[in-house]
Amino acid sequence: MLKNTEEFREPTVSTQPIFEGKVISLQVDTVSLPDGKTATREIVRHPGAAAVLALIDDKMLVVEQYRKPMEKFQVEIPAGKLDAGEDPMVAAARELEEETGYRAGKLRPLSAFYTSPGFADEKLYVYIAEELTLGESRPDEDEYLNVSAITFEEAQRYIQEERISDAKTVLAVYAWHIYRLTGEI
Amino acid sequence: MLKNTEEFREPTVSTQPIFEGKVISLQVDTVSLPDGKTATREIVRHPGAAAVLALIDDKMLVVEQYRKPMEKFQVEIPAGKLDAGEDPMVAAARELEEETGYRAGKLRPLSAFYTSPGFADEKLYVYIAEELTLGESRPDEDEYLNVSAITFEEAQRYIQEERISDAKTVLAVYAWHIYRLTGEI
Numbered sequence: 001m002l003k004n005t006e007e008f009r010e011p012t013v014s015t016q017p018i019f020e021g022k023v024i025s026l027q028v029d030t031v032s033l034p035d036g037k038t039a040t041r042e043i044v045r046h047p048g049a050a051a052v053l054a055l056i057d058d059k060m061l062v063v064e065q066y067r068k069p070m071e072k073f074q075v076e077i078p079a080g081k082l083d084a085g086e087d088p089m090v091a092a093a094r095e096l097e098e099e100t101g102y103r104a105g106k107l108r109p110l111s112a113f114y115t116s117p118g119f120a121d122e123k124l125y126v127y128i129a130e131e132l133t134l135g136e137s138r139p140d141e142d143e144y145l146n147v148s149a150i151t152f153e154e155a156q157r158y159i160q161e162e163r164i165s166d167a168k169t170v171l172a173v174y175a176w177h178i179y180r181l182t183g184e185i
Numbered sequence: 186m187l188k189n190t191e192e193f194r195e196p197t198v199s200t201q202p203i204f205e206g207k208v209i210s211l212q213v214d215t216v217s218l219p220d221g222k223t224a225t226r227e228i229v230r231h232p233g234a235a236a237v238l239a240l241i242d243d244k245m246l247v248v249e250q251y252r253k254p255m256e257k258f259q260v261e262i263p264a265g266k267l268d269a270g271e272d273p274m275v276a277a278a279r280e281l282e283e284e285t286g287y288r289a290g291k292l293r294p295l296s297a298f299y300t301s302p303g304f305a306d307e308k309l310y311v312y313i314a315e316e317l318t319l320g321e322s323r324p325d326e327d328e329y330l331n332v333s334a335i336t337f338e339e340a341q342r343y344i345q346e347e348r349i350s351d352a353k354t355v356l357a358v359y360a361w362h363i364y365r366l367t368g369e370i
Contacts, residue, residue: 005258022227042206042209044304067303068228069229069305070302074302116307116352121254144192165308167299167300170356174359182366
């Protein structure tokens with residue numbers, strides 16, 4: 001059993017704003033440490049994002065898109081960042097329909113996690129979509145993607161091939177695996 | 186089956202360096218889109234990181250530390266960023282011993298994933314530790330943490346309580362769950 005060691009908290013001595021972008025902002029905080037010294041913490045602020053695990057007839061909806069930071073195409077579950085003040089579940093429903101054309105009659109929380117707790121505050125909310133019906137696909141203007149539905153075996157193979165290699169999608173495939181083993185998700 | 190839609194690639198028109206830090210750097214790329222327009226991509230560069238799922242007598246080794254970006258204490262599997270040019274498996278072994286005092290006789294790859302493919306190139310390599318023996322704990326100078334071993338039930342509860350809420354540790358607990366169900370990891 002872990003104790004909360006209050007003295008390990010890192011009070012801010014000063015904050016230096018570095019960058020304010022469309023998606024992220026960056027600041028460098030100087031913090032004081034338990035031994036009285038100071039250290040710097042490079043911190044990326046992000047509005048958070050929502051993603052959807054959508055299973056249809058034993059297949060998972062995925063989108064393939066180019067990811068500039070890695071200069072690679074990646075196969076991922078539908079996702080997108082939250083608009084200011086937006087409820088993550090609303091964002092999940094919006095992104096699912098925008099990216100795939102499917103509407104979820106029901107969304108249930110699967111997981112929520114910080115992607116990179118060492119340097120970013122991005123929190124990613126993952127939902128399970130139920131009661132799916134086909135609506136109309138409307139990707140964002142500067143978003144070019146390729147929608148498909150893949151089997152569990154394809155998902156496993158894509159992970160081996162690193163066509164699937166992002167945190168939320170790998171996690172979704174693990175959850176799907178547990179679902180196949182237990183019937184629960 | 187997804188096709189690689191080559192035209193969706195995003196060639197760089199120009200790169201603006203913004204920040205060069207101790208842990209991350211930031212740049213803004215202008216890219217050209219399939220329709221001939223341009224868009225900007227905010228890109229965080231990170232050296233990558235390694236993490237370890239270490240099970241001892243049916244308990245998982247975790248460390249609790251303060252995470253400045255979220256201003257919260259977090260319970261996580263042992264992890265740390267790669268030194269320049271460092272093999273991720275070497276980093277995993279190093280971080281495990283530095284943070285917990287345990288040495289792994291053997292490390293096996295469990296997963297590797299990009300934490301935030303929308304804005305960062307950070308890749309996280311997760312290993313499974315085997316043949317653990319107690320060495321000597323030497324945390325980094327400005328790293329204050331609290332080591333423990335938790336049961337599967339505690340891990341599940343910590344996820345509910347959001348004391349565990351980072352991508353690598355949630356993923357490790359999912360992998361542990363699959364291991365408990367199938368005997369394979």
